[in-house]
Amino acid sequence: MNMLAVKGLSKSFGGVRAVERVNFSVAAGELLAMIGPNGAGKTTCFNLINGQLRPDAGEIYFEDRKIQGLPPRERCRLGLGRTFQVAATFGSMTASENVAVARLSRERKLGSLFTSFRGSSGKETRALLAQVGMESQADRPCAELAYGDLKRIEFALALAARPRLLLMDEPTAGMASAERGELMRLVADIARRENIAVLFTEHDMDVVFRHADRVIVLADGELIAQGTPAEVRADAQVRRVYLGEEAAHA
Amino acid sequence: MSSSSVLIQFLNGLAGASSLFMVAAGLSLIFGVTRVVNFAHGSLYMLGMYLAVWLAERVGFWAAVPLAAVAVGVIGALAEISVLRRIYKAPELLQLLATFALLLLIKDFALWAWGPEDMLGPRAPGFTGAVEIAGGAFPQYDLLLIILGPVVLGFLYLVLKKTRWGILVRAATEDREMAGALGVNQRWLFTGVFALGALLAGLGGALQIPREPASLNIDLSVISDAFVVVVIGGLGSIPGAFLAALLIAEAKAFCIGLGYSQATLVIEFVIMAAVLVVRPWGLLGRMPVLARPGTAEPPFARPSLRLRWTLAIVAAALALLPVVSGGYTLVLLTDMLIFALFAASLHFIMGPGGMYSFGHAAYFGLGAYAAGMLVLREKFPMELALALAPFAAGFAALVFGWFCVRLSGVYSAMLTLAFAQIAWSAVFQWDALTGGSNGMVGVWPAPWLSSKPAYYFLTLLVCASGIIFLWRMIYSPFGHALRAARDSPLRAEASGIDVRATQWEAFAIAGLAAGVAGALYAFSKGSISPEALGIQRSVDGLVMVMLGGIQTLSGPVWGAALFTWLQDAAARNVDYWRAATGIVILALVLVLPRGVGSLLQARQ
Numbered sequence A: 001m002n003m004l005a006v007k008g009l010s011k012s013f014g015g016v017r018a019v020e021r022v023n024f025s026v027a028a029g030e031l032l033a034m035i036g037p038n039g040a041g042k043t044t045c046f047n048l049i050n051g052q053l054r055p056d057a058g059e060i061y062f063e064d065r066k067i068q069g070l071p072p073r074e075r076c077r078l079g080l081g082r083t084f085q086v087a088a089t090f091g092s093m094t095a096s097e098n099v100a101v102a103r104l105s106r107e108r109k110l111g112s113l114f115t116s117f118r119g120s121s122g123k124e125t126r127a128l129l130a131q132v133g134m135e136s137q138a139d140r141p142c143a144e145l146a147y148g149d150l151k152r153i154e155f156a157l158a159l160a161a162r163p164r165l166l167l168m169d170e171p172t173a174g175m176a177s178a179e180r181g182e183l184m185r186l187v188a189d190i191a192r193r194e195n196i197a198v199l200f201t202e203h204d205m206d207v208v209f210r211h212a213d214r215v216i217v218l219a220d221g222e223l224i225a226q227g228t229p230a231e232v233r234a235d236a237q238v239r240r241v242y243l244g245e246e247a248a249h250a
Numbered sequence B: 001m002s003s004s005s006v007l008i009q010f011l012n013g014l015a016g017a018s019s020l021f022m023v024a025a026g027l028s029l030i031f032g033v034t035r036v037v038n039f040a041h042g043s044l045y046m047l048g049m050y051l052a053v054w055l056a057e058r059v060g061f062w063a064a065v066p067l068a069a070v071a072v073g074v075i076g077a078l079a080e081i082s083v084l085r086r087i088y089k090a091p092e093l094l095q096l097l098a099t100f101a102l103l104l105l106i107k108d109f110a111l112w113a114w115g116p117e118d119m120l121g122p123r124a125p126g127f128t129g130a131v132e133i134a135g136g137a138f139p140q141y142d143l144l145l146i147i148l149g150p151v152v153l154g155f156l157y158l159v160l161k162k163t164r165w166g167i168l169v170r171a172a173t174e175d176r177e178m179a180g181a182l183g184v185n186q187r188w189l190f191t192g193v194f195a196l197g198a199l200l201a202g203l204g205g206a207l208q209i210p211r212e213p214a215s216l217n218i219d220l221s222v223i224s225d226a227f228v229v230v231v232i233g234g235l236g237s238i239p240g241a242f243l244a245a246l247l248i249a250e251a252k253a254f255c256i257g258l259g260y261s262q263a264t265l266v267i268e269f270v271i272m273a274a275v276l277v278v279r280p281w282g283l284l285g286r287m288p289v290l291a292r293p294g295t296a297e298p299p300f301a302r303p304s305l306r307l308r309w310t311l312a313i314v315a316a317a318l319a320l321l322p323v324v325s326g327g328y329t330l331v332l333l334t335d336m337l338i339f340a341l342f343a344a345s346l347h348f349i350m351g352p353g354g355m356y357s358f359g360h361a362a363y364f365g366l367g368a369y370a371a372g373m374l375v376l377r378e379k380f381p382m383e384l385a386l387a388l389a390p391f392a393a394g395f396a397a398l399v400f401g402w403f404c405v406r407l408s409g410v411y412s413a414m415l416t417l418a419f420a421q422i423a424w425s426a427v428f429q430w431d432a433l434t435g436g437s438n439g440m441v442g443v444w445p446a447p448w449l450s451s452k453p454a455y456y457f458l459t460l461l462v463c464a465s466g467i468i469f470l471w472r473m474i475y476s477p478f479g480h481a482l483r484a485a486r487d488s489p490l491r492a493e494a495s496g497i498d499v500r501a502t503q504w505e506a507f508a509i510a511g512l513a514a515g516v517a518g519a520l521y522a523f524s525k526g527s528i529s530p531e532a533l534g535i536q537r538s539v540d541g542l543v544m545v546m547l548g549g550i551q552t553l554s555g556p557v558w559g560a561a562l563f564t565w566l567q568d569a570a571a572r573n574v575d576y577w578r579a580a581t582g583i584v585i586l587a588l589v590l591v592l593p594r595g596v597g598s599l600l601q602a603r604q
């Protein structure tokens, strides 16, 4: 079943066509990589799917339900989780408090005014932190953590909402290359085990080709190719606009 | 209305729009380049009025107007060089506070130079008559004003589009880094823009003197109107300011023309609400660049054992005090407790909430007035009035807050001030209900509470409980949601938190708590005056919070105690209390931005 389907999605900023009639879908348990050069429109795509931006045209279906017009928080409650390109966490809280906030939000218990905030030491919070390898840092304020660790915390935050679709914008940016592979393996494991669909962007082609089930390629807002990693790697146009460029820079 | 009176009202509106546009355009221009919202802009307008009246007696009206405008421009440049230049990189809140301090200094300067009485200006020679339009008489001078508005708009357009300086200003408005790369001497560009903006405000004021006397209250009414105009038109857009000034002035003129002058306050609201719903960044505004990232504050430490003990001991000492001390100390302590609750409520939205409020006294004052009205007009028992009055404040916070949480940062700060000013004018004008400028007298507590110690105990009990409730909320799940919304609105929203609703609720809670403080205050003094919700009280609250440190839990409470004591000691000796407060704020902003509390922390 399709977890997410996007049809004719378009968005422009002033004169810039950031996303132009894009179609694709992601199945449950599938890891779909979205690649493309800087400014290709990947983050804009995520913002459209997540509800942070309103598309100029096109439709977005989540489990065959049209979700246009819903604000991000309601998409989250339907099971659409996301992480940001620049890790976004709650800087004034500890790692475990961050995760606990996301968890209580899912349980709709954040409105309570006079009870104590418990749950940062709860079993589930610990388990989530352990899952992303951050158990030992649970009580450290987020403001003190290394950037790579923030990315992990944010991953745990997204998981705390028990999503069925995860949008991950450059989940491994700012990590050393060994750490990157490890994190993506973790993402893949969790996704397969819990049948979560994952759409992610990534500039590290090794990571993409090793972990993605399928790859879609965006250039100047348009989808120029899609297929298995092998197919995409062999695609002449992709080589020209993207991989060739990479090779030239390397 | 006949068609000719429609035309006259329309022209009245146009005449009113001109000065409003000049102030708002100056405000927008300054913001566009420096990213500072100048709270003292209405004060510059007021200075323009006073200077023009003063100069007109010496050099005549037509020389006085340009001279006053230029003088205000020079004063603006001096203010930029001496204060603002130092804080362009400081957090928004400190910038707002610094311009707020300028507002206070200018007000007391005008008081010192020209005294408390209104000053009537001369009529404009050559424009003293009226012309007949559609069967009605219309002042010639107003026609001149109608023409001057578009002339200034055209002039600004030419300066910005055609001169090298204008191109640099626009470059800096669009992209500061790029302007830097162009080799712009940013320092003088900023000073120049500030001077031009100030000059526009001064001109707007000077041109107004044939229509209106110069008075010390003009600054706030003008700045709040200008804020409303700028929010409607879009901050940073000069044509937007023009359009919005027209819209507001026309709406007001028609309300007055139809005989509903009280409705002028409401109409501003309605227009603003309509615009904000459809275009959150104003008619011609653009979405503001999001606040600088990485400003997340360190966590409020959970109250340490030491703090808990200190508070327990202080509370016990306060409870035992009436045994040993006399009436005067009790009165002072009652004030301190009331303002501690007021400061804690303001801190609740500013600290964990991350929202700026420059008009928190509105809720304090509305609580006080509601208490007074319930007792005096509805003959409610005092206990019941005390219990119900805060809900009036909470309700107002709910209404005003709806707008404030739709905007962020400086926009929201501007609205809080505008709303406080609107609440103040409503109370001031609504003689029949509020006693107008005289206020209300005879708001006394019930007999069993009328002795000083009894009322002191009541205050201690209510304020301490209020503060404890607020503090508990900071550490409740709701408090965490509130901080999440402050730390990273996008992340919070993506995690299923309704950021606006959370902030709205916090705003209402803070309003309610301030209302409790206000109601207690009313009964402690026995009388209420419009000062209870005046801007000075809002400033006091800000200073208390700043003094204690925003990012501490108990700081604001100590800040309130210290400030109340200082004010009590100094108010009898210092004539220019506002200016003194202004200087304290500037000192805090420039020297000790994290509050007195930070000194203690640094030592640990």
Ligand SMILES: Nc1ncnc2c1ncn2[C@@H]1O[C@H](COP(=O)(O)OP(=O)(O)OP(=O)(O)O)[C@@H](O)[C@H]1O
Pocket: A013, A016, A017, A018, A036, A037, A038, A039, A040, A041, A042, A043, A044, A045, A085
């Ligand atoms: N809020 C915005 N306003 C104006 N233009 C925007 C906005 N967001 C994105 N753009 C433009 O849209 C285009 C696509 O940007 P986007 O951030 O989606 O690219 P990306 O593929 O995520 O790039 P990167 O790999 O660098 O993250 C760019 O040209 C960008 O400048």
Ligand SMILES: [Mg+2]
Pocket: A042, A043, A044, A085, A169
């Ligand atoms: Mg991106």
